[in-house]
Amino acid sequence: MLHVFKFGGASVKDASAVRNVSAILRSFIDKKDKLVIVVSAMGKTTNLLEGIFRAAKAGQKKEFEQILQQIEEYHYGLTDELFNGEREKIVYKILQKYIFQLSATLKDDEPNWDKHYDQVICFGELMSSTILAEYLKKEHNDKCLWIDARRFVQTNDRWREGQIDWEWSEQLIKTELLPILEQRFALTQGFIGGTIGGKTTTLGREGSDFTAAIFAYCLQADGVTIWKDVAGILNADPKRIKNTRLFKQISYSDAAEMTYYGATVIHPKTIRPLAAKDIPLYVRSFLKAETEGTKIGNFDTFPSIPSIIVKNNQSILIFKAKDLAAINERNQLAYIHSELNRCNIKINLLQVSATAFLVCTNSDERKFYSLKESLNTDFDLSVLDNLELITVKNYDEETLLNFTGLGNAFIAQRSQDIFQVVVKK
Ligand code: ASP
Numbered sequence: 001m002l003h004v005f006k007f008g009g010a011s012v013k014d015a016s017a018v019r020n021v022s023a024i025l026r027s028f029i030d031k032k033d034k035l036v037i038v039v040s041a042m043g044k045t046t047n048l049l050e051g052i053f054r055a056a057k058a059g060q061k062k063e064f065e066q067i068l069q070q071i072e073e074y075h076y077g078l079t080d081e082l083f084n085g086e087r088e089k090i091v092y093k094i095l096q097k098y099i100f101q102l103s104a105t106l107k108d109d110e111p112n113w114d115k116h117y118d119q120v121i122c123f124g125e126l127m128s129s130t131i132l133a134e135y136l137k138k139e140h141n142d143k144c145l146w147i148d149a150r151r152f153v154q155t156n157d158r159w160r161e162g163q164i165d166w167e168w169s170e171q172l173i174k175t176e177l178l179p180i181l182e183q184r185f186a187l188t189q190g191f192i193g194g195t196i197g198g199k200t201t202t203l204g205r206e207g208s209d210f211t212a213a214i215f216a217y218c219l220q221a222d223g224v225t226i227w228k229d230v231a232g233i234l235n236a237d238p239k240r241i242k243n244t245r246l247f248k249q250i251s252y253s254d255a256a257e258m259t260y261y262g263a264t265v266i267h268p269k270t271i272r273p274l275a276a277k278d279i280p281l282y283v284r285s286f287l288k289a290e291t292e293g294t295k296i297g298n299f300d301t302f303p304s305i306p307s308i309i310v311k312n313n314q315s316i317l318i319f320k321a322k323d324l325a326a327i328n329e330r331n332q333l334a335y336i337h338s339e340l341n342r343c344n345i346k347i348n349l350l351q352v353s354a355t356a357f358l359v360c361t362n363s364d365e366r367k368f369y370s371l372k373e374s375l376n377t378d379f380d381l382s383v384l385d386n387l388e389l390i391t392v393k394n395y396d397e398e399t400l401l402n403f404t405g406l407g408n409a410f411i412a413q414r415s416q417d418i419f420q421v422v423v424k425k
């Protein structure tokens with residue numbers, strides 16, 4: 001069997017979590033399964049890296065030093081616990097190199113913000129995979145091989161949202177990675193890829209799940225497992241709602257739909273490559289590795305219980321024509337659509353009234369600013385922030401009354417099986 005496993009930041013957030021990962025792997029290694037392990041940055045490291053990146057850009061020296069120290073202490077502390085502080089071990093040398101490179105890259109004079117971001121943000125995954133690989137080597141007779149994902153996951157230079165060159169990646173992975181798996185298991189980074197020019201790209205926040213799907217697709221794996229701190233895919237967020245239920249199995253298309261509406265258990269891009277090759281996706285708990293979790297595959301029914309999905313960080317853009325023309329006159333809608341497209345603003349929900357066009361989208365000040373600039377002559381654009389989009393699939397009246405705060409919805413829409421509201425957070 002060939003499995004691709006993905007371990008996210010929470011599953012490697014401290015030394016005992018790393019030991020737990022090693023324990024989970026043991027039975028698969030003993031069975032001589034082929035394994036590709038994809039790991040994210042440890043804990044909240046990616047957020048710290050975004051913080052230090054902003055500090056560097058803004059020239060905030062104190063902040064910069066502080067966060068750098070925080071990143072360093074966190075990774076060294078964790079490594080000390082795993083390697084009994086034996087500082088002569090190679091893992092420390094590699095860490096030191098990355099910390100040095102990170103600090104140098106931050107100081108680079110790179111005018112392209114997004115390109116610079118990618119060169120910096122990748123160090124979370126590089127450090128995490130190094131520590132895990134060295135630890136797994138120690139625990140599993142050197143059977144683990146550290147692999148640089150940027151050599152295999154080839155993307156274009158759309159920074160922060162690299163688009164995969166599937167053909168090339170597949171060829172590299174098949175010819176160079178597959179033979180290695182006969183002897184050893186591979187450990188690589190999620191979230192990062194490389195361009196033809198040798199630069200680093202990232203695949204979008206939380207993109208490590210997608211990386212796992214890319215490797216699985218290219219290797220025609222038997223399955224992908226995403227190890228999470230939840231039991232599997234639930235019908236609602238247990239932090240918000242009592243009596244949640246676990247889906248034992250759901251179809252690719254239902255899973256894709258749920259991620260589209262904002263379910264964060266799996267990254268939205270994960271499903272498609274797997275569905276294309278009929279590779280099952282398992283979502284399982286690394287805290288209760290003996291339980292089965294959820295299987296996503298070629299199933300044709302959706303369990304008919306209400307599912308509640310919340311998408312955070314939403315804004316509503318309200319477009320009004322300056323001359324009070326009806327919004328559907330003179331191709332206004334087509335114009336607004338093309339502007340949204342140009343600014344790469346994705347519509348999560350929309351509503352057209354006589355004089356206004358409302359779009360619910362992911363909050364992004366920078367994009368809104370550029371939209372405002374270009375629409376200024378024809379439209380008044382106002383923005384409502386701090387909202388969330390709540391979607392109820394298979395809704396019933398009781399669920400609606402209990403959970404969605406209907407009274408103060410900015411937008412509410414209902415179709416046969418989907419109910420959506422945009423409400424204040
Ligand atoms: N470390 C990255 C992030 O936090 C990628 C991932 O976790 O999937 O966004």
Ligand code: MG
Nearest residue numbers: 008009040206
């Ligand atoms: Mg993460």
